[in-house]
Amino acid sequence: MSDLFANYEHGRFYDEMFASPGVPRRHYERLFERFNQLDGMTELLARQHTADQTFVNRGVTFTVYSDNRGTEKIFPFDLLPRIVPAHEWAHLEKGLTQRMAALNHFLADIYGEQRILKEGIVPREMVETSKHFRREMVGFAMPRGLFVHINGTDLIRDEAGAYRVLEDNLRTPSGVSYVLEDRQVMKRVFPNLIRDYRVRPVETYPSDLLALLLHLAPEHVPEPTVVLLTPGVFNSAYFEHSFLARQMGIEIVEGGDLVVENDKVYMRRTGGLAPVHVIYRRIDDDFLDPTVFREDSLLGVPGLVNAYRKGNVALCNPIGTGVADDKAMYYYVPRMIKFYLGEDAILPNVETFLSSDPKDLSHILANLPKLVVKSVNEAGGYGMLVGPHSTQAQIEEFRAKIIANPRNFVAQPTIGLSRCPAVCGDAIEGRHIDLRPYILNGETIKIMPGGLTRVALRKGSLVVNSSQGGGSKDTWVLSSDDLTVPPLPFHQSQEKIIV
Amino acid sequence: MLSRVANLIYWMARQLERAENTARIVDVNAQLVLDLQSRQAADDPRSWEPLVFVSGSEQQFHEFYGDTASERAVVEYMLFDRRNSSSIISCVSQARENARCIRDLLASEVWETLNTFFLKLNEDDFTVYAQTGSAEYLNRVKARIQLFYGVAASMLPRGDAWWFFELGRHLERADNVSRILDVKYYMLLPDVREVGAALDMVQWASVLRSCSGFEAFRRSRRGQLNLERVVDYLLRDELFPRSILYSITEAGHTLTRIAAAAPHLHANPASDLAAALRQELEQTDTAAVIGGGLHQYLDDIQQKIADIHAAVQTTFIDYPIASAEILG
Numbered sequence: 136m137s138d139l140f141a142n143y144e145h146g147r148f149y150d151e152m153f154a155s156p157g158v159p160r161r162h163y164e165r166l167f168e169r170f171n172q173l174d175g176m177t178e179l180l181a182r183q184h185t186a187d188q189t190f191v192n193r194g195v196t197f198t199v200y201s202d203n204r205g206t207e208k209i210f211p212f213d214l215l216p217r218i219v220p221a222h223e224w225a226h227l228e229k230g231l232t233q234r235m236a237a238l239n240h241f242l243a244d245i246y247g248e249q250r251i252l253k254e255g256i257v258p259r260e261m262v263e264t265s266k267h268f269r270r271e272m273v274g275f276a277m278p279r280g281l282f283v284h285i286n287g288t289d290l291i292r293d294e295a296g297a298y299r300v301l302e303d304n305l306r307t308p309s310g311v312s313y314v315l316e317d318r319q320v321m322k323r324v325f326p327n328l329i330r331d332y333r334v335r336p337v338e339t340y341p342s343d344l345l346a347l348l349l350h351l352a353p354e355h356v357p358e359p360t361v362v363l364l365t366p367g368v369f370n371s372a373y374f375e376h377s378f379l380a381r382q383m384g385i386e387i388v389e390g391g392d393l394v395v396e397n398d399k400v401y402m403r404r405t406g407g408l409a410p411v412h413v414i415y416r417r418i419d420d421d422f423l424d425p426t427v428f429r430e431d432s433l434l435g436v437p438g439l440v441n442a443y444r445k446g447n448v449a450l451c452n453p454i455g456t457g458v459a460d461d462k463a464m465y466y467y468v469p470r471m472i473k474f475y476l477g478e479d480a481i482l483p484n485v486e487t488f489l490s491s492d493p494k495d496l497s498h499i500l501a502n503l504p505k506l507v508v509k510s511v512n513e514a515g516g517y518g519m520l521v522g523p524h525s526t527q528a529q530i531e532e533f534r535a536k537i538i539a540n541p542r543n544f545v546a547q548p549t550i551g552l553s554r555c556p557a558v559c560g561d562a563i564e565g566r567h568i569d570l571r572p573y574i575l576n577g578e579t580i581k582i583m584p585g586g587l588t589r590v591a592l593r594k595g596s597l598v599v600n601s602s603q604g605g606g607s608k609d610t611w612v613l614s615s616d617d618l619t620v621p622p623l624p625f626h627q628s629q630e631k632i633i634v
Numbered sequence: 635m636l637s638r639v640a641n642l643i644y645w646m647a648r649q650l651e652r653a654e655n656t657a658r659i660v661d662v663n664a665q666l667v668l669d670l671q672s673r674q675a676a677d678d679p680r681s682w683e684p685l686v687f688v689s690g691s692e693q694q695f696h697e698f699y700g701d702t703a704s705e706r707a708v709v710e711y712m713l714f715d716r717r718n719s720s721s722i723i724s725c726v727s728q729a730r731e732n733a734r735c736i737r738d739l740l741a742s743e744v745w746e747t748l749n750t751f752f753l754k755l756n757e758d759d760f761t762v763y764a765q766t767g768s769a770e771y772l773n774r775v776k777a778r779i780q781l782f783y784g785v786a787a788s789m790l791p792r793g794d795a796w797w798f799f800e801l802g803r804h805l806e807r808a809d810n811v812s813r814i815l816d817v818k819y820y821m822l823l824p825d826v827r828e829v830g831a832a833l834d835m836v837q838w839a840s841v842l843r844s845c846s847g848f849e850a851f852r853r854s855r856r857g858q859l860n861l862e863r864v865v866d867y868l869l870r871d872e873l874f875p876r877s878i879l880y881s882i883t884e885a886g887h888t889l890t891r892i893a894a895a896a897p898h899l900h901a902n903p904a905s906d907l908a909a910a911l912r913q914e915l916e917q918t919d920t921a922a923v924i925g926g927g928l929h930q931y932l933d934d935i936q937q938k939i940a941d942i943h944a945a946v947q948t949t950f951i952d953y954p955i956a957s958a959e960i961l962g
Contacts, residue, residue, distance in 0.1 A: 194742065368735045377738045387738065392636050394955050403637040405794060405950040406896030407959030 139170050139179065139563055143556060146565050149296040151217060151555040162220045162618060169328050170215075176561055183214050183558050186320050195316045195374060210313060211606030213557045216321065217568060217588040218332070224584060224612045227290070227298060230482030231572060232580045233472060235286055238303065238459050239576060240475035241468075242282035246272050246455060256474050257467045261491070264542055265464065266512045267306075267457025269420060271427065271440070278351050278449050279577075283456045285344075286574045287311075287586075290482070292553035299485050299550075301569065302465055305456040307417050310587040310607075311340060311573050312375035315382075317609040333614040335584035340573070341382035344415075347577035348383075351449035352412045359412035362386045362402060364393070366418050366434045376417050385415075390422075395438030400448045413449045414439075420454050462511040462545045463489055486548055490541040499537065499546040503530045506546040507597075508537065521597060523549050552597055555608065557590055567591045569599050570610065585610035635794035637951045639736055643795050644946070646732040647802030653725035654779045655810040656712055659688060661772040662844035667705075669836050682708040688817045689720055709768075710760050722775060726752050741789040744782070751778040794892060801888040801946065808881035809939045814844055815868055816932040838864045845876045865928065866920040878935065879915040885942065886912055892950065898959045904945035911938045 145156040152163045159167040173179050190196070190209040219227075244251050245262055246269075252259040262268055287308025289301040318337050322329060345361065352359030365376040367389050380387035392402050393411065401408035416423065422432040427440040442448045458464065466487045469480040488495035488506075499506060503522050510518035520533040537544045554565035572586035588608040589599035599605040667681045683703040686695045689712065698717065699707040713722045730752040737745050755775070763771045790796045818841040838859045842848040845868060854871065856863050871877040886908040893899040915935075923931045948954075 192742075194737065194745075381738045386636060388636065389638065392638050396955060401960065403953075403958075404961065405635050405637055405640045405798075405892065406899060407961045408955070409961045 139173070139176065140167065140556065143563055144565060146554055147294070148551045148565070148567070149292050149294055149553040150565060151292075151553055151568070152215075162218050162613065162616075165331060165618065166216070166218065166328065169325075179214065179558065179563075180561065182324050186212055186214055186324050189320050189323060190316065193316065193319070195313070211592055212313075212317060212320065213566075213590055213592070213606055213608045214321075214324065215556050215558065215563070216609040216611045217555050217570070218611045218613065219585065221613045221616045223298075224335075227482070227572065228582050230298075230300075230480070231288055231574050231582055233476065233478060233481050234288065234300065234303070234468065235283075235574045235576050235580050237468065237472040237475050238286065238305065239282050241471045242453075242456060242459055243277070243280065244475075245458065246275060246277075246282065251471065251474055254474075256470050257464070261463060261467075261542075262458060265458045265461045267420065267455070267461060269455035269458070272453075272455040275444060277453055278353070278446070281351070281576055282453055283459070284347060284351070284451045284453070284576050286576070287571045288574060290570045290572065291485070291550060293485075294551045296553065298482055300465075300468070300482050301485055302462060303460045303468070304571070305460040306419060306452060308571070308573065309372045309375055309417075310571055310589075311583075312378040313607050314573075314583070314585065314587050314610070315340060315378075317607055321609045329611070332611060334611040335614050337583050337585055340583045341379060343575055343581055343583070344379070345383040345385070347575050347581075348385075348413045348415055348449075348451055350577045351451060353446055353449065356412050360386075360410060361413040361415065362388045362393075362411050364388055364390070364414050364416040364418060366390075366422070370417075372417065379415075390418075390432075390434045390436050393436040393439070395436060395442050398438070398442045398445045398447055400436070400439065400442050411448060413451065415451045420457060423450075423454070457512075462509050463491065463542070464511075466545065485550060488546045490537050490544045490546065495546075496537070496541055499544075500534060502546075503534060505549060507549050508533050508544055508546045511543055511545060519598075521549065524595075524597075549597070552591075552599075555588075555590065557592065557606075557608070559592065559594070564594070566594075567597050567599065568608065584612035635798070637953075639739065640794060640798045641947075641951045642732040642736050643739075644798045644802035646729045646736075647799045648806040649725040649729040649732070650779055650782065651803045651806035652720060652810065653722045653729070654776055655807070655814070656689075656720065656722050656725070657772045657775045657779075658844045658846070659685060659814060660709060660712055661769060661776075662840050664705075664768040664772075665843070666837065666840045669840070681705075684817050685712060688813050689718070690813070691718065691720065694718065706760060709763060713763065714759055723755055726755055736795075739795055740786075744786050744789050747778075747782045747785045751782065754778075792891075794895070797888045797891045801885055801892070804881040804885040804888070805939055805943060805946075807876060808878045808885070809936060811845055811868055811876055811878050811881070812932045812935050812939070814841065815865060816929060818844075819865075819928050819932075835859050842867070847874055847876060850874050862921055862924060865924060869920060869923075870915055870918060879912065882908060882912050882915060882939075889946075896959065896961070899949070902945075902949045904942055904949050907938065907942045907945050911935070911942065914938075 140157070143153070145153060152159055152167070154160045170179070187209060190212060196209050241251065251257050252262060283305050285308060287304040287310065289304065290298050291301045292298055314337055348361045349359060361383070362385055363376055363380040365373060365387055367373070370376070377387055386402065388402055394401050394403060394408065396408070400411045400414070402411050418434050421429045422434040424435050424437060424439040425432045426437045428435070439448070440454070443450055443454065465484065466489055469484055472478055472480045488499050490496045490499050499508070506522045508520040508522070513519070520529060522530065552567040552569060555568045556563045557566040559566065568588050568590045570586050570588050573583050575581045588610045589605045590608055591597060591599045591604065592606045593604045596604065663682065663685055682705050685708050686692050686703055689695070694717070695703070695711050698715070699711060711718055711721065715721045716724055716727070718724060730748050733740060733745055733748050786799065790799065818837070838861065839848055841864055842851050847868065851864070851867050854867065854874070856867060867874065868877055870879045872879060874880055886905065889902070889905040889908055893902055893905060
């Protein structure tokens with residue numbers, strides 16, 4: 136027996152696995168024992184290699200476009216799972232359900248009566264100046280009263296281990312295919328461990344998503360046709376688009392495959408035009424319809440918005456959801472929860488300063504080296520400043536940008552995200568992680584147990600985005616906190632790598 | 635099936651068939667040059683120039699490589715030059731791009747077969763070709779494409795994807811064979827007077843070999859090799875799978891299968907044109923064609939294949955929306 140974690144450096148952050156140096160938390164004990172039964176780092180690295188190879192063989196890759204030789208890379212995967220005890224998940228589920236309900240109320244309201252603006256809870260100009268507010272949709276009756284269908288809410292844990300919401304992704308959140316593939320690989324590499332832990336399955340996501348999409352179809356259509364609209368094979372998330380379409384058994388289409396005739400949407404098939412009733416679109420509002428939004432968009436479908444307004448086709452997510460994931464709007468979500476539901480937010484936000492607020496602005500400008508500054512409309516880790524990791528020149532550059540356009544920025548204190556052990560080179564080291572659960576809002580609000588745990592694999596980095604050197608871990612939500620059920624007796628022969 | 639997807643498969647098949655035919659043409663020419671050595675030096679430009687005519691892009695070739703068609707220049711241009719859209723590397727790379735777009739339709743073995751072939755080819759250049767030896771190298775290229783066909787044939791369900799694949803392959807093959815015939819005829823023309831001479835036989839054998847038809851011709855008991863018999867065999871044999879008639883007949887069958895899915899397409903311009911060309915080939919008197927000018931005849935065949943292609947596009951792929959059938 137070797138102690139793989141003997142040299143593990145605990146650090147000053149909340150550690151997911153260890154309560155104190157060398158002492159695993161209760162829900163990690165079994166994993167700790169199991170990993171120490173491995174033949175040291177050699178076997179762990181061999182298993183990591185097997186896992187990586189499985190991703191390559193399964194084609195879970197993205198193409199590096201700067202390289203015209205067509206090299207394909209995998210999204211780095213780390214073998215040490217993140218484990219979420221049942222009671223923690225119950226708390227998250229409650230909080231995320233509450234948040235989704237409030238965000239749906241908010242979108243219904245600002246595209247409807249605008250009560251929250253009239254009562255001054257959210258400043259009107261904040262909504263109207265948002266890049267993603269779609270004036271065209273005001274007064275439009277969304278199918279089934281659902282104004283947002285899919286949210287990928289990013290959660291972090293602070294130094295005390297408390298879960299907090301970092302941001303919402305209400306447009307086209309990606310990453311769910313990695314959750315499903317990560318689990319497939321872990322089932323091959325550590326099958327018994329998953330069973331002993333009674334990990335809740337994630338595999339029903341595609342059928343839950345399909346049920347949601349079918350629920351949105353125009354009511355008079357007996358057998359609706361659902362398609363997935365992708366920007367195309369050159370999009371970095373194309374693997375996910377093709378994966379989800381395959382899992383749901385629906386057609387994956389590009390803008391050029393769809394045509395609108397008499398306000399109805401059809402896809403061009405070899406035999407003629409086939410009607411389309413629901414579009415799971417993975418392109419942003421701006422590119423959907425060149426006759427309404429960006430004229431130069433070649434990705435979209437001329438006339439689509441009219442067909443949508445006539446109720447002949449449903450879009451998922453609906454048009455205009457982006458206004459609610461504007462990072463300045465995020466600031467107001469706890470107030471939305473109070474306003475619409477009369478409740479306090481179960482999952483708190485991260486403390487946030489709005490540079491559009493003069494008082495906050497002076498605080499931001501005085502504390503830039505300590506803060507994380509984000510552009511309100513950017514995603515993917517772009518357009519942000521991590522004060523403590525930046526040079527004086529970078530800080531000054533942001534200072535000028537903030538002063539020039541205060542509406543465009545928010546700032547947050549730098550949070551020491553929780554860390555989880557990860558395989559780094561030939562050692563196990565702590566790396567910062569976050570969690571993106573996927574919340575579906577259809578007939579009911581449904582949340583896949585777990586979500587995408589992203590890990591910042593660069594030492595010391597707090598940015599988990601895949602475009603910035605991030606990887607992923609499997610997320611194990613436990614069915615029960617009763618961990619007293621003894622594990623199956625361990626035999627080397629039982630837990631073989633079956634690939 | 636989505637029109638765009640059908641078109642991707644159709645072109646994938648055409649590109650691969652074209653790459654295979656290019657490999658055959660280069661291979662046979664390299665061998666022929668060896669056979670001809672008594673009369674023409676191997677590096678005689680006249681030995682390699684005709685290949686440039688087959689590709690139909692003489693102008694581009696001379697622009698890149700100057701006036702002289704050396705073996706090295708022609709091989710580089712036809713195998714490895716990405717500026718030439720019909721070079722083997724260009725064709726295979728485009729086929730692979732198409733396959734990547736429809737990966738969810740292809741079994742993973744089908745994709746992997748093409749992808750590994752592409753990755754290997756992508757590393758090669760004239761030096762590898764020369765070191766391996768032309769016959770060995772080109773055999774490997776042909777074998778990789780044949781492997782792809784084999785894997786695809788054993789994995790793809792016989793739905794639209796398969797029929798568009800077959801359609802592209804047979805139209806491209808018919809077109810390529812007509813070009814091979816055309817250029818060989820042009821090349822051998824001065825020797826027609828020597829009908830029956832040993833050299834003539836060697837050359838006509840090479841034409842058959844470039845279509846892998848030498849043994850088949852022998853077995854077909856058509857008698858001794860001569861111009862008319864070889865042309866007739868490649869033009870009109872009903873059983874030889876690389877003859878133009880056979881390819882057009884197959885293309886016609888695939889069009890029937892494609893149209894079967896939609897009642898309003900049972901009669902369509904692409905099927906009609908394929909049937910007409912098939913009938914014309916069946917009724918062709920080869921001796922008369924040779925007498926009246928084979929080149930013009932083959933030109934006409936190529937135009938008719940292009941017309942079938944255009945009709946496929948306007949019937950199934952790029953049809954006008956206003957008059958399109960709306961499916962239930």
